[in-house]
Amino acid sequence: MRLGVLDIGSNSAQLQIVEATAGAPPLPVYAVKTATLLGESLRDDRFLEDDAIERVCRAVTRTLDAAHRHEVDQIYPFVTAAIRDAENRETVLDRIETECGLRPQYLTGLQEARLTYLAVHRWYGWCTGRLLDIDIGGGSMEIALGRDAVPELAVSLPLGAGRLTRSFFDVDPPPRVQIKQMRRYVRETLRETADRLQWEGEPQLVVATSKTFKQLARLTGAPPQRKGPFVRRTLSRKDIHSWVPRLAALSADRRAALRGVSPSRAYQILAGAIVADETLSALDVDEVVVSHGRCVRA
The missing domain is CATH 3.30.420.150 (Exopolyphosphatase. Domain 2)
Known part of the structure; x- marks a missing residue:
């Protein structure tokens, strides 16, 4: 099975595609990375500005295009601390869902x-x-x-x-x-x-x-x-x-x-x-x- 893990971080959105077989380690197939640079647009009140949200959506779109080209069976999208801890986190996730067709999860x-x-x-x-x-x-x-x-x-x-x-x-x-x-x-x-x-x-x-x-x-x-x-x-x-x-x-x-x-x-x-x-x-x-x-x- 071909799996994709999408890590949407403060610097970039990184998609790692692996070939997963029971009993074997996941073998890397392809990786793509697109800059998000969220730190540059994080205000002192911990709100992410519109330009940062737009960069995230563009980055996610690019990674999803790569996932489609490489015939990924299942993709697991996550955001890390930059979005997780933002005051307007739900707004960011709503925009990603609307523009990209998937809603990333976040971990504590x-x-x-x-x-x-x-x-x-x-x-x-x-x-x-x-x-x-x-x-x-x-x-x-x-x-x-x-x-x-x-x-x-x-x-x-x-x-x-x-x-x-x-x-x-x-x-x-x-x-x-x-x-x-x-x-x-x-x-x-x-x-x-x-x-x-x-x-x-x-x-x-x-x-x-x-x-x-x-x-x-x-x-x-x-x-x-x-x-x-x-x-x-x-x-x-x-x-x-x-x-x-x-x-x-x-x-x-x-x-x-x-x-x-x-x-x-x-x-x-x-x-x-x-x-x-x-x-x-x-x-x-x-x-x-x-x-x-x-x-x-x-």
Whole structure:
């Protein structure tokens, strides 16, 4: 059966088409991504402006055209934190339904953490032992820990790379004082979760499952996405830490010229790197395995 998962996020709408066969991992067939750039149109009162809603509808239309061309049997559309947490969320969903013919669902942060963990657990198998999953999105960061299909601990924190960029950086590149303020906020927000995870014990496998980690991994020399989902990609805390000051010294335009950094995410990759750096430090994790992508959810 050919399935499509449509992830409508703060930066882009991404459709991942996979071939799903009972007893086998989902195999990627085709992927398409269209910019939404919702963070640029999110007002201080958390209302999404009309231009952002229109970009979302165009992006969804394009992905649905691709799904039709590739004969997708079933499509699962979801919105993430940018739309889920918007004050006019229902208006946005109504417009998508009217213009595109489908109404995306949305998950709570806790549901998103649990679902991502389940997908990673299925991908890597039962022999992994205790598994820790970390996912830095545009609006939130999800962390989950467990050894079975249902995690023992799952949390969603307001530490998305786009959210923090809008909250702490008002010039490009940001001054050191704003970077220090962001680091302090991330550490304070992480403290309770980090204490709990340390109490739970050391995981046997730590997996990172987001575009932020994939781009950081490419910066540090990991194989590109075209090499496929079965190539092992890792990212060390040391490498992330060394890249933060280098990213901080560059404007978003110059970051976009770096290996693996897309123009649509260049403005927030610094915040994502800071969150990754502080998270791995708080959890005392030296290295993560970087998942090929969120397609494992299918």
